[in-house]
Amino acid sequence: MKKDILKHKLVPDHTILSDTEAKKVVKNLKVHPEQLPKIKADDPVAKAIEAKPGDILQITRKSHTAGKFVTYRLVLE
Amino acid sequence: MKGILKKISQIDFGLMSPENIRKMSVTKIVTPDTYDEDGYPIEAGLMDPRLGVIDPGLRCRSCGSKGGDCQGHFGHINLARPVIHVGFADTIHKILRSTCKDCGHVLLTESEKVDYKEKIETLIKNEESITGIIKEIYAVARRDKCPSCGEEQEDVKIDKPVSIVEGNYKLTASEVRERLEAIPQEDYIYIGINYEVAKPEWMVLTVLPVPPVTVRPSITLETGERSEDDLTHKLVDILRINQRLKENMEAGAPQLIVEDLWELLQYHVTTYFDNEASGVPPARHRSGRPLKTLAQRLKGKEGRFRSNLSGKRVNFSARTVISPDPNISINEVGVPEMIATEVTVPVFVTEWNIEKMKEYIMNGPNKHPGANYVIRPDDRKIRVYDETKETVIEKLEPGFVVERHLMDGDVVLFNRQPSLHRMSMMAHEVKVLPYKTFRLNLCVCPPYNADFDGDEMNMHVFQTEESRAEAKSLMRVQEHILSPRFGGPIIGGIHDHISGAYLLTREGSIFSEEDVFQMVKRARMPLPKPTGEDWTGKQVFSLLLPNDLNMVYRAEICRKCDECLKLECKNDAYVVIEDGQIKSGAMDEKAYGAFSGKILDSIVKEYGTDKAREFLDTSTKLAIAGIMKRGFTTSTADEEIPKEAKDRIEQLLANAEQKVEQLIDAYHNEELEALPGRSLRETLEMKIMQVLGEARDKSGEIAESYFGMENHAVIMALTGARGSMLNLTQIAACVGQQSVRGGRIERGYSKRTLPHFYEGEMGAKASGFVHSSYKKGLDPLEFFFHAMGGREGLVDTAIRTAQSGYMQRRLVNALQDLNVQLDGTVRDNRGVIIQTQYGEDGIDPAKSDYGKVADIDRMIEEMRIKSKAGK
Numbered sequence: 001m002k003k004d005i006l007k008h009k010l011v012p013d014h015t016i017l018s019d020t021e022a023k024k025v026v027k028n029l030k031v032h033p034e035q036l037p038k039i040k041a042d043d044p045v046a047k048a049i050e051a052k053p054g055d056i057l058q059i060t061r062k063s064h065t066a067g068k069f070v071t072y073r074l075v076l077e
Numbered sequence: 078m079k080g081i082l083k084k085i086s087q088i089d090f091g092l093m094s095p096e097n098i099r100k101m102s103v104t105k106i107v108t109p110d111t112y113d114e115d116g117y118p119i120e121a122g123l124m125d126p127r128l129g130v131i132d133p134g135l136r137c138r139s140c141g142s143k144g145g146d147c148q149g150h151f152g153h154i155n156l157a158r159p160v161i162h163v164g165f166a167d168t169i170h171k172i173l174r175s176t177c178k179d180c181g182h183v184l185l186t187e188s189e190k191v192d193y194k195e196k197i198e199t200l201i202k203n204e205e206s207i208t209g210i211i212k213e214i215y216a217v218a219r220r221d222k223c224p225s226c227g228e229e230q231e232d233v234k235i236d237k238p239v240s241i242v243e244g245n246y247k248l249t250a251s252e253v254r255e256r257l258e259a260i261p262q263e264d265y266i267y268i269g270i271n272y273e274v275a276k277p278e279w280m281v282l283t284v285l286p287v288p289p290v291t292v293r294p295s296i297t298l299e300t301g302e303r304s305e306d307d308l309t310h311k312l313v314d315i316l317r318i319n320q321r322l323k324e325n326m327e328a329g330a331p332q333l334i335v336e337d338l339w340e341l342l343q344y345h346v347t348t349y350f351d352n353e354a355s356g357v358p359p360a361r362h363r364s365g366r367p368l369k370t371l372a373q374r375l376k377g378k379e380g381r382f383r384s385n386l387s388g389k390r391v392n393f394s395a396r397t398v399i400s401p402d403p404n405i406s407i408n409e410v411g412v413p414e415m416i417a418t419e420v421t422v423p424v425f426v427t428e429w430n431i432e433k434m435k436e437y438i439m440n441g442p443n444k445h446p447g448a449n450y451v452i453r454p455d456d457r458k459i460r461v462y463d464e465t466k467e468t469v470i471e472k473l474e475p476g477f478v479v480e481r482h483l484m485d486g487d488v489v490l491f492n493r494q495p496s497l498h499r500m501s502m503m504a505h506e507v508k509v510l511p512y513k514t515f516r517l518n519l520c521v522c523p524p525y526n527a528d529f530d531g532d533e534m535n536m537h538v539f540q541t542e543e544s545r546a547e548a549k550s551l552m553r554v555q556e557h558i559l560s561p562r563f564g565g566p567i568i569g570g571i572h573d574h575i576s577g578a579y580l581l582t583r584e585g586s587i588f589s590e591e592d593v594f595q596m597v598k599r600a601r602m603p604l605p606k607p608t609g610e611d612w613t614g615k616q617v618f619s620l621l622l623p624n625d626l627n628m629v630y631r632a633e634i635c636r637k638c639d640e641c642l643k644l645e646c647k648n649d650a651y652v653v654i655e656d657g658q659i660k661s662g663a664m665d666e667k668a669y670g671a672f673s674g675k676i677l678d679s680i681v682k683e684y685g686t687d688k689a690r691e692f693l694d695t696s697t698k699l700a701i702a703g704i705m706k707r708g709f710t711t712s713t714a715d716e717e718i719p720k721e722a723k724d725r726i727e728q729l730l731a732n733a734e735q736k737v738e739q740l741i742d743a744y745h746n747e748e749l750e751a752l753p754g755r756s757l758r759e760t761l762e763m764k765i766m767q768v769l770g771e772a773r774d775k776s777g778e779i780a781e782s783y784f785g786m787e788n789h790a791v792i793m794a795l796t797g798a799r800g801s802m803l804n805l806t807q808i809a810a811c812v813g814q815q816s817v818r819g820g821r822i823e824r825g826y827s828k829r830t831l832p833h834f835y836e837g838e839m840g841a842k843a844s845g846f847v848h849s850s851y852k853k854g855l856d857p858l859e860f861f862f863h864a865m866g867g868r869e870g871l872v873d874t875a876i877r878t879a880q881s882g883y884m885q886r887r888l889v890n891a892l893q894d895l896n897v898q899l900d901g902t903v904r905d906n907r908g909v910i911i912q913t914q915y916g917e918d919g920i921d922p923a924k925s926d927y928g929k930v931a932d933i934d935r936m937i938e939e940m941r942i943k944s945k946a947g948k
């Protein structure tokens with residue numbers, strides 16, 4: 001039996017950013033993509049949303065302090 | 078400053094080959110003598126000038142740079158016979174045990190080899206550790222017969238530290254080396270050796286590197302005698318034996334003598350590396366002191382790592398015992414004159430301060446505001462002596478630097494170990510005081526976790542204007558009243574400050590105007606207008622509060638009644654402050670105590686740190702003045718209860734103990750019903766614990782009902798000044814159940830705790846229930862159980878501190894380079910983002926409201942009072 005892990009309540013929302021969105025994020029944070037937090041391409045969530053190495057994921061999760069929190073991860077092989 | 082960042086792609090750990098050692102050597106060392114009769118170093122001796130120079134006047138014969146710039150050069154000693162390197166003895170043993178004595182192959186079958194090779198290669202490719210699998214191979218490859226050539230294997234043992242014994246024959250180092258040489262290169266991988274950087278036979282030394290003189294400098298004593306470093310001594314020993322061994326071998330001396338000398342050479346080389354190796358008597362100096370050789374230089378608390386790299390000694394610092402001074406500000410520290418005349422502040426001389434500087438120099442190095450050194454523009458440092466001070470003054474001109482004594486108002490860093498949080502190091506202003514201890518205001522005890530039972534603290538004097546400015550704005554005590562740990566005050570009133578404020582402000586506390594003015598004067602507050610009438614304590618304390626302060630809160634003394642009577646509270650625990658006037662409620666820990674002072678918290682957040690410091694300085698003084706007007710003491714008389722109360726407690730405990738007996742009977746008669754998920758025995762234990770716990774609580778309540786607010790011990794417990802109600806009831810009523818490992822005491826003799834009981838006895842008394850109170854005294858059996866519980870507590874705290882210390886160390890090491898950038902992101906020193914927003918909400922917890930962005934309820938309540946007061 002295979003379950004959709006993206007629907008699990010402990011898995012936060014991951015979205016692949018488009019090229020323009022990714023460029024904007026990198027520009028706003030004033031970072032080189034390599035300086036972003038990482039996620040492996042074989043991470044179960046990365047696989048489920050079919051992220052490829054080099055993609056930047058936007059992760060929106062619940063936060064104890066801020067309620068909702070947005071962060072980014074660079075996909076690595 | 079921005080450094081150049083380079084990424085380390087790889088570090089190779091390998092062994093040095095004999096060729097390598099010879100290649101990096103500038104000279105062969107042969108003679109054990111160091112200096113000739115004229116005191117010149119002997120060529121090819123241990124002090125050979127080619128090994129580098131230390132004297133700044135000389136040039137190095139090897140590299141041509143001046144002494145100080147030359148970092149020294151290695152030499153080498155050719156050993157007459159090979160010796161085993163102690164550090165590798167264990168590895169050599171393991172390798173010999175798992176390789177064939179005849180053909181040198183690893184004792185693995187072909188299929189095992191293929192299997193392991195593949196496993197190891199994938200681990201290396203994934204950059205994972207191979208230690209686990211190598212260990213497994215060492216275990217598997219311990220065979221009686223070589224799978225490659227069929228040779229029978231003998232058991233190889235190690236006789237610590239360096240003797241390898243096969244069967245009953247002790248292998249010589251040469252034989253060991255031959256065995257290691259015989260291992261084919263394609264088998265290195267199974268014994269964990271990378272053939273690119275190491276060969277197993279290099280673990281047996283044939284040539285020994287001689288460290289440069291800069292590593293082992295000789296020191297000249299006052300007598301003019303030269304004293305050599307321990308390493309040099311050891312190398313002399315090695316050279317001497319090496320030479321004798323060579324001569325004997327060349328002369329064809331008997332095998333026995335050669336072997337003895339060889340053994341001796343092995344001993345000296347072993348202790349040269351590690352003089353604390355197990356199984357070897359340490360080599361000693363003539364005085365009997367064990368020599369400090371290579372391993373001892375690095376190892377342990379006094380070793381290079383822990384004492385020179387992780388921690389260093391510094392100048393311009395002082396350490397002494399601390400004692401309290403309630404009269405100085407929280408921002409200040411009292412510095413003994415003796416220290417103030419020793420540590421100095423550098424002052425740049427200008428035409429505007431030159432006269433002042435001359436005055437300091439005139440006072441000399443021993444009279445207080447004096448000076449110890451003058452630094453000329455050419456960086457020459459001149460010591461000021463009473464005899465020379467006049468000439469120093471004559472030569473003084475702008476551009477010089479005067480190192481003057483520490484004076485009132487100088488900013489210093491004050492610290493108490495263990496430095497667990499940032500409040501462990503704060504900037505204080507100096508106040509030079511007589512006697513020999515550092516003095517500090519009692520309010521700063523909580524952040525430093527200091528008391529005065531012999532604690533010592535350190536002080537560091539800033540040496541630049543930049544550091545002073547930075548410390549003053551970031552590290553000053555008043556900037557740390559609020560802790561980033563919980564967003565509330567960590568600096569605040571303690572002990573008598575709390576009791577004093579309560580005595581001053583409790584309901585019905587009235588003072589004559591004369592008393593009020595005495596107290597106000599003592600607290601160095603501005604004098605209020607006389608009214609000609611008596612004052613309430615609340616009015617006196619209100620003098621300190623800002624005129625527009627409005628707040629409501631429940632005081633520490635609140636008994637958490639089911640329905641709060643608010644303004645009509647009979648404990649006076651409902652505090653209402655309207656426009657800076659206390660309308661109801663008494664001041665206690667919740668007012669301005671460290672950790673929970675609400676008024677203090679509000680003043681820091683609403684009026685700033687200057688105002689908060691002033692409030693804390695004066696309110697604590699006022700509280701002390703108040704406590705001295707009323708008088709305050711405590712003794713065991715405070716825990717006295719009437720006979721009738723004692724009888725009631727006695728009856729209660731007797732009933733409980735009887736109930737325990739009934740439970741035990743029920744258990745024996747199998748009438749007890751097991752609780753869900755518990756065995757019968759566990760059920761019994763739980764029920765007994767519950768009955769006895771309740772009995773203790775009830776007895777406490779009985780005692781408490783006789784305690785009133787006129788009792789000083791009770792005041793301290795309820796206001797949060799010191800001690801707890803539990804402490805008091807244990808003294809007055811009943812100490813209660815003692816526990817070891819979270820349960821009643823069961824250990825001791827077989828089937829009983831002490832020989833005074835029957836086997837299998839489970840009653841209250843037999844398992845550590847202390848029926849007596851501390852005041853009445855414990856009987857011998859109770860005393861023993863109490864000691865058992867007490868011991869467990871001590872052991873637990875000792876273990877906990879050790880564990881949490883190590884955890885803290887690891888956490889700090891992981892986090893030390895992270896910082897919050899101006900854009901709110903948290904990054905490490907490579908600019909890698911850790912959090913896109915600090916703490917995910919970008920809030921500084923020190924400026925938050927007990928961790929929350931804002932306490933809405935509190936704000937609404939304050940608005941309500943404000944509008945009411947406005948009407």
Ligand SMILES: [Mg+2]
Nearest residue numbers: 528529530532
């Ligand atoms: Mg202490």
Ligand SMILES: [Zn+2]
Nearest residue numbers: 129137140147
């Ligand atoms: Zn040199």
Ligand SMILES: [Zn+2]
Nearest residue numbers: 177180223226
């Ligand atoms: Zn073999």
Ligand SMILES: [Zn+2]
Nearest residue numbers: 638642646650
């Ligand atoms: Zn109340």
